Amino acid sequence: MELPELSATAIAKGYRAKEFSAVDVTRTHLSRIEKENKELNAFLEVFDDALEEAKKADARLATGDASLLTGIPIAVKDNILIKGRIASAGSKMLGSHVAAYDATAVARLKTAGALFLGRTNMDEFAMGSSTEHSAYGPARNPYDHSRVPGGSSGGSAAAVAARLAPLGLGSETCGSIRQPSSLCGLVGLKPTYGEVSRYGLIAMGSSLDQIGPMARTVADTQMLFAAIRGEDPNDGTTLPDSSGESVQSKKIGIPRSFIKDAAPDVVQNFETKMRTLAAKGYELVDIEFPSAPYGLPAYYIIMPAEVSTNLARFDGMRYGLHVPAKNLLEEYELSRAEGFGPETKRRIILGAYVLSSGYYDAYYRKATALRGVIAEDLKRIFDTVSYIATPTTPGPAFRIGEKGDPVSMYLEDIFSAPANLTGIPAISVPGGFVEREGNALPIGVQFMSPKRTEGALFSIARDLLGEDE
Amino acid sequence: MISDEDVQKLALLSRVALTPEERARMQKEMVSILAYIDTVQKVPLAGTHAPSPYLGNENVMREDADPHAPGIYTETLLSQAPRREGNYLKVRKILDEN
Numbered sequence: 093m094e095l096p097e098l099s100a101t102a103i104a105k106g107y108r109a110k111e112f113s114a115v116d117v118t119r120t121h122l123s124r125i126e127k128e129n130k131e132l133n134a135f136l137e138v139f140d141d142a143l144e145e146a147k148k149a150d151a152r153l154a155t156g157d158a159s160l161l162t163g164i165p166i167a168v169k170d171n172i173l174i175k176g177r178i179a180s181a182g183s184k185m186l187g188s189h190v191a192a193y194d195a196t197a198v199a200r201l202k203t204a205g206a207l208f209l210g211r212t213n214m215d216e217f218a219m220g221s222s223t224e225h226s227a228y229g230p231a232r233n234p235y236d237h238s239r240v241p242g243g244s245s246g247g248s249a250a251a252v253a254a255r256l257a258p259l260g261l262g263s264e265t266c267g268s269i270r271q272p273s274s275l276c277g278l279v280g281l282k283p284t285y286g287e288v289s290r291y292g293l294i295a296m297g298s299s300l301d302q303i304g305p306m307a308r309t310v311a312d313t314q315m316l317f318a319a320i321r322g323e324d325p326n327d328g329t330t331l332p333d334s335s336g337e338s339v340q341s342k343k344i345g346i347p348r349s350f351i352k353d354a355a356p357d358v359v360q361n362f363e364t365k366m367r368t369l370a371a372k373g374y375e376l377v378d379i380e381f382p383s384a385p386y387g388l389p390a391y392y393i394i395m396p397a398e399v400s401t402n403l404a405r406f407d408g409m410r411y412g413l414h415v416p417a418k419n420l421l422e423e424y425e426l427s428r429a430e431g432f433g434p435e436t437k438r439r440i441i442l443g444a445y446v447l448s449s450g451y452y453d454a455y456y457r458k459a460t461a462l463r464g465v466i467a468e469d470l471k472r473i474f475d476t477v478s479y480i481a482t483p484t485t486p487g488p489a490f491r492i493g494e495k496g497d498p499v500s501m502y503l504e505d506i507f508s509a510p511a512n513l514t515g516i517p518a519i520s521v522p523g524g525f526v527e528r529e530g531n532a533l534p535i536g537v538q539f540m541s542p543k544r545t546e547g548a549l550f551s552i553a554r555d556l557l558g559e560d561e
Numbered sequence: 562m563i564s565d566e567d568v569q570k571l572a573l574l575s576r577v578a579l580t581p582e583e584r585a586r587m588q589k590e591m592v593s594i595l596a597y598i599d600t601v602q603k604v605p606l607a608g609t610h611a612p613s614p615y616l617g618n619e620n621v622m623r624e625d626a627d628p629h630a631p632g633i634y635t636e637t638l639l640s641q642a643p644r645r646e647g648n649y650l651k652v653r654k655i656l657d658e659n
Contacts, residue, residue: 192634389598418653419654437583438594441572459601463616
């Protein structure tokens with residue numbers, strides 16, 4: 093097998109069997125990037141010290157002083173801080189912003205020996221489902237360059253799918269790991285809220301944000317998750333350390349009325365995958381999930397409210413883009429006008445609206461209550477089943493420019509919203525292909541499960557893909 | 562319904578200058594986004610809803626203690642300031658200058 097085809101797990105084995113070196117692996121990925129990235133625009137920057145780091149990794153491997161991820165290349169989303177590196181969050185606002193410290197996830201990856209290849213393209217401040225909202229141009233889907241890789245972690249998804257890196261780090265506020273994983277044929281995990289520290293993740297919606305892994309195999313996804321997760325004094329919302337919870341049965345609940353609006357061939361594909369699991373001993377159960385369709389509209393109230401608050405810090409005074417003007421207010425207004433793109437401005441203004449007096453009860457309070465209703469529905473559902481399965485996305489990758497209307501873009505994440513709003517984990521697993529204009533495009537199957545049962549998500553993903561433990 | 566005046570007011574509150582074209586586009590898009598999020602009004606909610614314990618969201622506070630040594634991060638942080646004077650950020654007055 094060619095080196096870039098190898099999974100992270102296989103690379104780690106190969107290092108130990110001395111089949112190839114970290115320099116070999118890094119060089120081969122760098123040459124893939126050299127060849128493909130101009131077109132894919134997956135990486136915004138490739139780090140100049142990657143080969144140096146590979147040499148150090150080889151030295152550690154030679155002395156037996158290596159950790160699990162020593163010398164394994166990883167692509168990091170541009171909103172996760174790596175000390176001394178630019179972290180722009182795909183925005184002009186932070187185009188020259190250099191991270192002053194490591195995100196906890198990055199610090200843990202450094203401890204585990206991971207080799208940072210570069211930072212990847214994304215929708216500005218993680219707001220979008222296509223990377224078209226990046227200030228640095230859209231990334232492209234490796235399966236069809238006229239289509240989007242999904243978003244907002246689209247650069248990491250395109251990089252891993254195109255074999256520019258075996259592992260990708262992404263982040264989710266609502267679907268930003270799972271949706272690009274679905275559109276690029278990857279495994280992507282949105283962990284339980286609090287499982288991975290948010291310290292050093294540029295904030296969007298703090299009650300929803302989570303960093304998570306993306307890879308081509310379940311084993312790689314699990315390995316990356318294990319490396320980044322865990323309690324962190326720098327993020328008070330991280331959960332106390334535990335080895336995770338287990339689920340009680342192999343029952344899968346399918347909310348058929350919720351998924352009926354997905355494309356017919358996507359639903360058909362999904363049903364085929366469910367039969368695969370039934371043949372492997374899973375029991376399929378129809379469930380009612382009446383609050384599910386309200387998840388996305390509730391999300392589009394809660395998230396902008398948090399965005400308008402979180403992004404208030406970008407004022408052009410302390411760091412980031414600064415536009416000189418004749419007084420303080422004008423400097424704020426012009427710096428933010430120049431630094432933020434259209435989608436970011438839209439969400440800030442929408443957030444100001446739903447939080448303003450007179451509308452607060454009708455929108456924000458209602459959405460918060462709905463979040464509780466969805467949680468109660470899930471509690472009831474998980475009393476009888478261990479998993480909820482849906483297609484990850486209503487359709488496969490769409491064409492660049494196809495979803496110009498904001499609401500049509502938002503609807504990409506309709507099946508993602510319940511997990512983010514309630515903090516449960518969810519995984520997207522490659523679930524076959526559907527055809528669009530003569531091209532076979534990947535589509536994902538999503539599984540949700542109770543809090544802290546990531547282990548169960550990895551095992552159902554393995555069963556679906558027929559991947560060995 | 563959201564008017565051009567509403568958008569202007571929200572833009573001021575948000576500290577974002579919008580051109581007249583941006584404002585017109587924003588107003589149009591806000592109308593369609595609000596129509597979508599208004600679907601939450603269809604869900605009947607009895608009285609005030611206590612947050613579900615299943616959600617588990619709560620504010621976490623830490624003790625206001627153990628500060629780091631003064632000044633150890635000053636240079637790192639101020640090195641990215643667009644305008645500084647010594648160890649201070651330099652900003653415009655609230656009244657017009659020059």
